[in-house]
Amino acid sequence: MTRRGTKRPAADTPVDDSAKALRHAMSGLSGPEATGWTGTVRPAGTPGKGAKVLILGAGVAGLTAAYELSMLDYQVTVLEAQDRIGGRNRTARRGDQLYELDAHGTPTPTHRCEFDEGLYLNLGPGRIPYHHRRVLKYCRDFGVALEPYVMETTANRVRPPHADVTWPNRRVANDTRGHLAAKLAETLNGRDAFTGELRDLLRVFGALDANGKYRGSTRSGYLDSPEIAEWPVPAPPLSFEDLVHSGFWKTRFYQPVDHLWQATMFQPVGGMDHIVTALAREAKRAGAKIVLGAEVREIEIGPRGLAVSLKYRKGDDELQADARYCVSNIPVPVLRTIKLTRFSDPFEQALRVVEFEKTCKVGWQANRRFWEGDLGGCDDTEGIYGGISWTGHNITQMWYPSNDYFSAKGTLTGAYNFGTAAETLGKLTPEKRLQLAREGAVQLHPEFKNKELVPDKQGISIAWHKVPYQLGGWAAWEPQQPAHKKAYKQLLRPEGTDAFFVTGDQISPLPGWQEGAMMSAHYVVQQILGIMPLTAPEEVAVPDSVALTQGLF
Secondary structure (H helix, E strand, O other), X not given: OEEOOEEOOOOOOOOOHHHHHHHXXXXXXXXXXXXXXXXXXXXXXXXXXXXXXXXXXXXXXXXXXHHHHHHOXXXXXXXXXXXXXXXXXXXXXXXXXXXXXXXXOXXXXXXXOOOOOOOEEEOXXXXXXXXXXXXXXXXXXXOOOEEEXXXXXXXXXXXXXXXXXXXXXXXXXXXXXXXXXXXXXXXXXXXXXXXXXXXXXXXXXXXXXXXXXXXXXXXXXXXXXXXXXXOOOXXXXXXHHHHHHHXXXXXXXXXXXXXXXXXXXXXXXXXXXXXXXXXXXXXXXXXXXXXXXEEEEEEEEOOOOOOEEEEEEEOOEEEEEEEOEEEXXXXXXXXXXXXXXXXXHHHHHHHHHOOEOOEEEEEEEXXXXXXXXXXXXXXXXXXXXXXXXXXXXXXXXEEOOOOOOOOOOXXXXXXXXXXXXXXXXXXXXXXXXXXXXXXXXXXXXXXXXXXXXXXXXXXXXXXXXXXXXXXXXXXXXXXXXXXXXXXXXXXXXXXXXXXXXXXXXXXXXXXXOHHHHHHHHHHHHHHHHOOOOOOOOOOOOOOOHXXXXXXXX
């Protein structure tokens, strides 16, 4: 088929360098965290010429595709099953009602958000790495104000899985470094210049004394507050044996040094949902139509594979829509429950392969920002301004707000867990989830015992694997699984001749990240334009979803 007087490139046809970079990134050939080309998506002119496009799902990828295709003069309609846009980009605010599927698959109310007016919590994505250029560019272009997101502070806390103690981050990090440096220094016997320099490196690296011993350091904090002692005394070092036996590194303690979480990170001022609000606004300005409450029930590819028609329900009405192209941002576990006609067997097999990760979040409103501390006091266990505390408890981690410092109240992410921990938490009733989350929080902050300070009624939880039309947090790709490689490659190509495309972070090298969703949308847009080949390269690399969403541990 030809379009705009040009021939669509075959799989092995050379494409320009910018498109090649995007293709290599999407197929994993540029490395697990590459984002590919970051230039403009749109060629000159208006190549759409009014061709109809149906986009299924108003998540980040769906809205990105809707905006870009509308700007290219395509006639775009977005069908969203829920009564809100954003998909997993969800910010909880006062009055929001959360729903999850019960044992019978019926959407059931779980929480009504009771945060004070003006407070919010990001239930889905909560941070933007500095190298996620697409997200940052859309924020800049659409006027979404950003502020720094603090991933780690030395005041954050660690509750190791094998010890009934809670330590400040600074003591765990620096005492471990000091002990390891001292042990390595003990092995050095040479008297040559290089060994001398190495000894000096270890001295500075580990804060060792002149004899190469680690006896503690001000890096780990002070025995007493510096404002009180006449001469500040460093806190005595945690013993190497206690550190090793504690298993502290098994709490994802070193996640902040992995590339995806390194400084500087950002967040939208006022909530992550400002990104999807801006995308939807600009897509509508460009001519896109967004229909909420439209649940797709059937999708059929035309006999010659050049068009798509579908049936969807809106309220009590059963409706039909037809288009030249269909771009599906529907999560794969949901897509495979929809009746599909004239789809290939390899495609339907690929849908059955991909599972989504179980993941939960819990949010709390605190009526005093006790983690920041009393500025008139000198308690060294306070002074937490952002960052994450890690624990071996089911809650896994606690996020402190990176915004509105020194204000009266604040919200905390009181749990963010995955896998079996999320399965356990998600099985509980909303009330028991909060009870379990409070138990884990008390181990980090005894203040959580005070239910007037942190009220149950202002706690919320979400189990993403039970949320209607989502059924999980992200695609759980495993590089070592041959079936996953086959499925990933299959989903990178459209069904029909070039009629039905899958998009989203679920089919990107960055599962669980908004950058992956936008990158996938750009890839599909270029396939529709005829710039990008319809098939993936012969070799593809499947993303490691655990490493890319939870860090290496």
